[in-house]
Amino acid sequence: MHKKVITALLILIILLIFNSYSFALSPSSNVIYSGIDVSEWQGDIDFRKVKEAGIEVVYIRAGQGFSYKDAKFERNYEEAKKNGLKIGVYHYVTARSVEEAKLQAQFFVSLVSKKQIDCKLAMDFESFGDLSKAKINEIALEYIKEVERLSKKGVVVYSNTYDATNIFNKEVAEYPLWVAQYGVSSPQDNGNWENWAGYQYSSTGRVSGIEGNVDLDRYTEDIFLSETEEIPEVENPKCNYEDRIRYKVKAGDTLSEIALEYNTTVSHLAQINDIKNPNLIYAGEIITISYNHNNSVNQNMYTIKWGDTLSEIAKRYNTTVLNLVILNNITNPNLIYAGEKLRIN
Numbered sequence: 001m002h003k004k005v006i007t008a009l010l011i012l013i014i015l016l017i018f019n020s021y022s023f024a025l026s027p028s029s030n031v032i033y034s035g036i037d038v039s040e041w042q043g044d045i046d047f048r049k050v051k052e053a054g055i056e057v058v059y060i061r062a063g064q065g066f067s068y069k070d071a072k073f074e075r076n077y078e079e080a081k082k083n084g085l086k087i088g089v090y091h092y093v094t095a096r097s098v099e100e101a102k103l104q105a106q107f108f109v110s111l112v113s114k115k116q117i118d119c120k121l122a123m124d125f126e127s128f129g130d131l132s133k134a135k136i137n138e139i140a141l142e143y144i145k146e147v148e149r150l151s152k153k154g155v156v157v158y159s160n161t162y163d164a165t166n167i168f169n170k171e172v173a174e175y176p177l178w179v180a181q182y183g184v185s186s187p188q189d190n191g192n193w194e195n196w197a198g199y200q201y202s203s204t205g206r207v208s209g210i211e212g213n214v215d216l217d218r219y220t221e222d223i224f225l226s227e228t229e230e231i232p233e234v235e236n237p238k239c240n241y242e243d244r245i246r247y248k249v250k251a252g253d254t255l256s257e258i259a260l261e262y263n264t265t266v267s268h269l270a271q272i273n274d275i276k277n278p279n280l281i282y283a284g285e286i287i288t289i290s291y292n293h294n295n296s297v298n299q300n301m302y303t304i305k306w307g308d309t310l311s312e313i314a315k316r317y318n319t320t321v322l323n324l325v326i327l328n329n330i331t332n333p334n335l336i337y338a339g340e341k342l343r344i345n
Contacts, residue, residue, distance in 0.1 A: 024186040025179065028195040028222040033057050035217040037090065037200065040072040041248055042210050044315065047076075047083040049209030057219050059088035059122060059198075062111040066094075066104055066237075068245045069111055071316075077115060088119030088223065090158060092246070093143055094127060101139045103237050105146035110236040112151070117231060119223050120156040120197075121147055122178060126163060137169045144175060151231050156197055156223060165190040176222055197222040251283040252306025252338045260303065264289065306338040317344050 035057035038045060050058070060076045063069045070076075080087050091108035095101040112121070123143055128136050144155045157172060161181040164173075170192060178198030181187040187199055198219045205216035247258065255278045259266045270278045273287045281287070302313060310333050314321045325333055327343045336342075 023189045025189050025193065026186075026195050027199070027218070027220045028176070028197050029220040031221050033086070033219045033221075033223075035059065035198075035219045036205070036207060036210075037061070037088075037215045037217060038072075038076060038210070040070050042072070042212065042214055044072070045076060045079065046209035047079040047085060050080075050207055051083045051085055053208040055085065055207060057086040057088065057119065057217070057223070059090050059119065059217070062089045062091050062108060064092040064094065064245050066100070066107055073111065081116075086118040086224070087116075088122060088156075089115075089117055090122035090124050092127075093123060093125040093139075095125075095139050095143065096129065096131065098138060098142045101143040102146045105143045106150060106234060106237040109147060109150040109231065109234040112231050113233045114230050116228050117153065118225060118228055119219075120154040120176060120225055121151055122156050122158050123147070124158045126158075126160065128167070133167060133169075136167055137172055140168065140172050144172070150234050153225055153231065158198070158200075161188050161190055164192060168192060178217075178219075178223070196220070245289050246286050247289050249281050249283055249285040249287060250305045250307075253281065253283070254339075255279070255281055257303045257339065258287070258289070302342045302344050304336050304338055304340045304342060308336065308338070310334075310336055313342065313344075319344065 033056045034054055036050070036055055037059035039061035047058075058076075058080050060073060060080065061070045062073050077087065077089075089112050091104070091111075093101070093104055095104050108121070123140065125136075125140055125143070131139070140157070144157070147153075147155050154176075156176045156178050157168070158178045159168060159180070161179055164177060164179055165188075173192035176197035177193040177195075178200065179187045179190075179193075179196050180200040180203075182200075182202055184201075187196060198217055200215050200217045202216040204213045207214055207216075249258075255266050255269055255275070259269055266278050269275065269287065269289065272290060275281070275287075302317070304313070310321050310324055310330070314324055321333055324330065324342060324344070330336070
């Protein structure tokens with residue numbers, strides 16, 4: 001009896017090992033490139049150090065939704081290009097209809113117009129609300145085709161393993177996959193894609209030249225565009241749709257300050273984020289902020305956060321400490337307070 005139990009356990013272990021290999025999704029080529037993906041959340045990146053750390057490819061967020069341009073997109077693009085990294089760009093899609101998908105595709109391409117991109121343009125569509133599976137795929141395909149039509153470039157689909165398995169269909173799977181799955185040596189087979197062109201394997205990576213965490217990726221040769229001519233110029237579409245951005249709460253933030261900065265209300269933020277206690281938010285928490293494209297966010301004012309310095313704020317908004325001192329009648333540039341409003345320009 002004892003021997004039978006041991007034999008059964010050995011068979012089970014062998015089957016588990018076999019299944020773990022047979023259900024792993026393979027890379028689309030044998031050559032693998034080390035990469036990261038970044039946005040404004042990484043702050044000012046030293047791409048020289050990033051390059052020296054062995055990173056070869058960087059995907060940069062261009063924007064989100066109908067109108068939100070990543071605050072660090074231009075800087076990230078210029079610095080990565082200057083330091084010889086291969087560049088990809090991605091856009092966070094929030095569309096809820098085919099019409100919105102086309103507008104957001106136009107906005108994405110307008111952001112990357114006249115830039116030389118090395119990698120396929122990435123669709124990051126992962127927030128679906130109450131959309132049906134059929135509508136999600138309809139939106140995704142419309143967005144992809146419009147990006148292709150306007151940019152004359154190929155597109156890659158960014159998705160986590162769950163959505164790649166359960167949400168996206170075979171039509172979307174005709175495009176290369178950049179898949180996210182953490183804590184495993186290889187992403188799992190999803191039943192739709194035969195291989196991956198990109199694999200995001202960590203969201204808590206550390207790379208020289210970047211403060212804090214950064215997403216770590218591996219890319220195959222299929223992530224690259226066959227030609228890297230300038231993307232054609234596309235006009236930024238104007239629309240009246242409500243836009244949404246994701247905001248990472250910083251130490252010292254209050255919901256009222258965030259609402260004021262984005263021309264919205266505490267009650268609205270609490271409602272769309274299901275916040276039970278508006279007086280209780282946490283650093284690192286991600287909240288959704290919605291606003292209408294034509295309702296201008298107060299770009300000329302900045303609410304000082306805990307830990308801010310005048311020099312950091314000046315650098316962030318491409319101005320000088322002296323200019324901020326003069327505009328705000330500051331007597332001591334080394335003494336600013338969290339919650340205080342600064343005029344930027």
